[in-house]
Amino acid sequence: MPAMLINIVITAMLCTGIALFFILKIKRMQKSIVLSDDRGQPGKDGLELETLSLVARKTDNYVMISDKDDRIEWVNEGFTRLTGYTPEEVIGKNPAEILRGEFTDTEDAVRVDKKAKEKKPYSAEILNYNKKGDPIWMFFNVTPILNEKEDITKYITVGSDITEHKKEEEELKRQKEQIEKKYGKMWETSLAVHKQKEVVENLNAELNEQKEKLDQAYKHLSAKNAKLWRTSLLVNKQKEEVEKIRSELTTKNKDITDSIQYAKIIQQAILPRVSEIQKFLPEMFILYKPKDIVSGDFYWFTEKVGNRQSAVGNKSNSKLIFIAACDCTGHGVPGAFMSMIGNDLLNNAVIDKGITEPASILDRLQVGIRFTLRQDRADSEAQDGMDMALISLTAPLQLPPKGESQRTGTPLIDKTVSHQRGDSPPRPKVGGKGAAVTLQYAGANNPLYIIRKGAKSSEIYKEAIPFGEGLEGAEVKGDKQPVGIYGTVIKPFTNHT
Template identity: 30%
Template structure:
């Protein structure tokens, strides 16, 4: 079998009629006519020359262009595009022709159009629609990119502001080194849920005593941080400027300041915010003018709480002092409420703990439940004899292990201290 006959068979299998144009403008069939094309080219017989354009005006016009292509010996195929052809029985089919110049030979290929004109128009229309959609998508992506860049720039500015606000808020916290002057045995945990927090620690010292506070303000993040500013400035005004040292009276006055500052004592109030607090003061029970250093037997601790409790451990026993069921500053808070003082005579190796509910309310564990007050008390009791820095590590490890993969529920603040010795008047801040 010659290469030419092999190719003719291949073209036949592909439903392609192949003919070579001669010098007399007639064509010689190469191979056979595919069955699907025989009704449209009945004159095409092997070994006999024929004119395929007979009874086909479209093909006749195409061959004029094809002759120009062959004459110029253009090696690029020339396609006719699809046209409709009918046989003697009136059956219609869309055909497509291709003129090829190959090796000095002028070849004509005729085959059924792979897609109808209607289908091609549909494809063309869809292609245009896709092109338009792609162009719009590019425009949208460009706009989204600009929006993203603008949002990222705005976010950076906001985060820079929040980070700076964090530095300001931290500056309100007691200096740990100065606190150590009064509480050599102590620890403090302050962990905001977000960058900024709604919890605040406060300490102030005087010649004859110390006042400390742990406050849990409404919310967390930026709103909580605003409330801590009100709480901190209010405490300084009450304790320093007004000279108040009594915990219950401090809470009463702080309630007034917060409530009136936010105008929550009027019908105009737009907010309903406040805080829970635990206040304690330590003062000597006896006076000794000869020495600044005094024994623990000479001191007492007075505590008052607005919903926040105080825990103290003595001789292995855990004592829990509840705060009053009254918050500070809210619309419903009673301006005339008198908070309760609890006075405790300080004994050697007696440990005290004040905390917000962020620790006990944390969800976690196998059942995804609250850490709980009972578990927290037992944790303190089990580790009360450890050095306070070690106690802090134990609490943090227990909290993180219990939290696991859960999100932190709230700000976490815990203050713990004991009284082997107290020295007043050294560091006033």
């Protein structure tokens, strides 16, 4: 058994043992706790409680006790050494809120949350992050404490750092792949040799048969043998040529694949970070599943501070953010080229030219793509473009008091505003109190779906789509034309507010 696996098993056994120790002690002391005897000396239960506290504080493993809603009530020193968080920083919080991060596997997180509700002890491992933002792999045992009614009252979690184990596991996996690749090539060579051996054996059998007739047709057999020899030389020569071509193709394929992989790094570098968007829309998410190594689909985001014209003619500072979902013609490398063009033209329209209306931005892209791809020339063969849904969110910008620097990244939606169940949702608050968010949209073939709870006052909700749990949605359709050449008639895009 590899040393790494032995270490993991030992860690799991230690975590389980510590968890069982805590549970037995807690259950025993729940029934009757005597902290001192008649002489003022620590009683048996008091000594056990002191021992339990010492073990919990000094063990290398981290120990965490949380309530029925998995809100932390107590952590030991091992937790602080591992995560960097002090008890004061985590008590009252859900472990997932402070430990999970950007690369925490969603499926692992869902699986752990599901097990926590099953009222049964379980073990798991998951990628978390310490206070500095460094990733750490944690293995832990969780044991729910149940009351007489079989309801969960607390959770006891005992875990340890298995980051080094995971690194060793990845290294072993890499070495295994290298070995399999090496011996896979040797197996292919062996099969080729075996096949060639069969060919030679067949030729020998034929030669032996001809040899038996040598006395009767010696001259005829000599001519036939000469012909077979020439054929053998031709086969060997052709085999050498095939092997040479195969080697060249393998090299070229690797060069092309390496080049595309590097192009993927460049393409991903232009995509906005999800964390940047979440500064303004904390509950947003992005579903991005490229078909090939590089993609013809991309998403785009930028922010802008500008002037907004009010109903009475006054101007005020406002925060604008722009979000686009784009689908370029083609897949792979051609689509990736189009995505680079589209991203650059969006930045030019909004950041360089200061255009803020979505329809006007798409009109600008229309001109830019036709110019870039020379689509207005009679001999142009580039019939490419992209479908797109583009929105802008505009909200008043609450400036800080005089003498204070303005902070960036203020969320557009104020989640502190509450309302009673069954009432229409309140208008979102932006940059402070009492200001509403304005949404504008323009689309090139791609629609916009708006989902909200309750209210149907807007024109777009006349044909509402039910989503369950009191949610209704509506589809705002974009213009039936792409950004880029389409037939001979190009129309301005429609702006929806």
